[in-house]
């Protein structure tokens with residue numbers, strides 16, 4: 001059983017602070033043009049991945065790519081489940097699944113980088129991956145659209161790190177590194193990275209002229225101590241791996257901040273029947289859920305002479321006037337044969353981080369019987385990201 005609540009109001013300005021698309025996202029939405037690959041390689045790629053010539057492949061299902069393994073896999077399934085979009089997978093080695101709530105949609109489990117590649121080739125329509133993966137493997141393709149840029153997990157940054165010791169002891173910024181006399185054409189700065197597109201681009205843009213790159217699939221932090229590289233460019237989250245390997249980040253060395261994003265193929269959204277509607281539903285549920293997870297509903301009773309007077313008392317408190325409301329309902333009782341309302345039930349939404357302060361302030365103004373419940377969804381009038389997406393698609 002679901003309980004729905006909604007506030008209707010004539011005002012054009014919704015009092016709910018609408019989530020704005022961050023500057024980070026708008027920056028990442030429109031990426032530079034992709035690099036060209038030579039035609040023979042292009043045709044081999046096409047053989048593997050379907051067509052890349054502007055046509056979309058003929059199929060009726062909408063395909064949604066989700067990470068098949070690694071740390072993103074479970075968090076992605078958890079998030080979808082929390083949005084009532086549970087993925088039904090018969091067994092963990094089966095790579096196709098479905099979401100019963102979304103008819104006509106197939107889920108395909110793939111490695112994150114293959115999700116991006118298959119979105120580009122038209123073999124997937126939608127996907128969830130880290131922004132780092134989109135930026136690295138999407139290489140700025142305009143066919144990739146970031147529909148939701150902040151799914152609030154998989155937080156990490158792509159960052160340059162150098163040893164704490166030796167010639168790097170007093171090097172603390174990318175400028176310091178670029179100005180070191182050690183790097184010459186014959187003896188360049190050796191950087192180990194799995195990010196062979198973003199790495200060279202970033203270092204070039206930051207004035208490092210003499211750089212060579214080596215790559216590996218993991219445990220890059222070992223490269224400087226092994227004498228294979230002078231610096232590494234890799235993902236950092238807690239910073240533990242860098243610390244444990246005697247490495248440090250430097251000022252100006254962050255290439256990008258990443259978290260999980262919902263990604264779509266522009267071609268699919270425009271041309272594939274049902275893709276836009278499905279994206280709308282997924283986006284609405286994600287936004288409504290992610291807005292709700294940061295909030296609690298607080299219900300309390302309060303004595304007062306009128307709903308107006310109680311509302312004024314509530315709104316006088318800084319931690320109670322944050323979001324929308326309060327909703328105030330009279331609680332009636334019969335006294336001396338007459339039906340009267342001498343106290344009121346108030347309902348407000350408060351941010352989780354200010355819950356305790358809110359409860360204290362409610363008590364201070366006479367609130368009692370305070371009940372706290374989690375929220376599943378907060379649906380706004382229309383999701384700001386949906387309008388942004390339509391604009392992006394020119395619709």
Ligand SMILES: Nc1ncnc2c1ncn2[C@@H]1O[C@H](COP(=O)(O)OP(=O)(O)OP(=O)(O)O)[C@@H](O)[C@H]1O
Nearest residue numbers: 070071072112130131132133154155156235237258
């Ligand atoms: N230490 C981390 N903390 C948080 N998120 C991370 C971290 N490392 C990577 N991520 C995010 O999770 C995504 C998947 O990383 P993960 O290491 O699980 O898989 P992978 O890199 O695809 O696989 P593999 O490392 O086995 O090649 C990354 O693209 C990034 O967005």
Ligand SMILES: O=P(O)(O)OC[C@H]1O[C@H](OP(=O)(O)OP(=O)(O)O)[C@H](O)[C@@H]1O
Nearest residue numbers: 218219234235236237238239240241242
């Ligand atoms: O800052 P931290 O919290 O220590 O996390 C950073 C580490 O996490 C990732 O490695 P992963 O665990 O994916 O291992 P991998 O090198 O095998 O990919 C990344 O490549 C770093 O090595």
Ligand SMILES: [Mg+2]
Nearest residue numbers: 070217218235
């Ligand atoms: Mg990894």
